[in-house]
Amino acid sequence: MNREAKKAMLESHRAxxxxxxxxxxxxxxxxxxxxxxxxxxxxxxxxxxxxERSQRKAVGPAVKAEPNQELQAMKAAMMADVxxxxxxxxxPKYNSAQKYxxx
Numbered sequence: 268m269n270r271e272a273k274k275a276m277l278e279s280h281r282a283x284x285x286x287x288x289x290x291x292x293x294x295x296x297x298x299x300x301x302x303x304x305x306x307x308x309x310x311x312x313x314x315x316x317x318x319e320r321s322q323r324k325a326v327g328p329a330v331k332a333e334p335n336q337e338l339q340a341m342k343a344a345m346m347a348d349v350x351x352x353x354x355x356x357x358x359p360k361y362n363s364a365q366k367y368x369x370x
Contacts, residue, residue, distance in 0.1 A: 359365040
């Protein structure tokens, strides 16, 4: 192969490489633009939520509904059926500190 053929072959390889590099850069830029659009949309949603939250805070807390009397009655009835154990305070049998002599 003579010098001119080698030179022409090298130039064609360089041109192909430059074209591939340009295509890669174009794809990278397209992806970057797509990601920037998605990020801008996310930031817009965040700002909208912040504005909504600050508006709710400015209006004041929501008024809580009065507790349901029937629900309270049911809870009281259930609590009345719960067995309880009463231990005498001065009995050493029920006071482990006195029972084992820690006091």
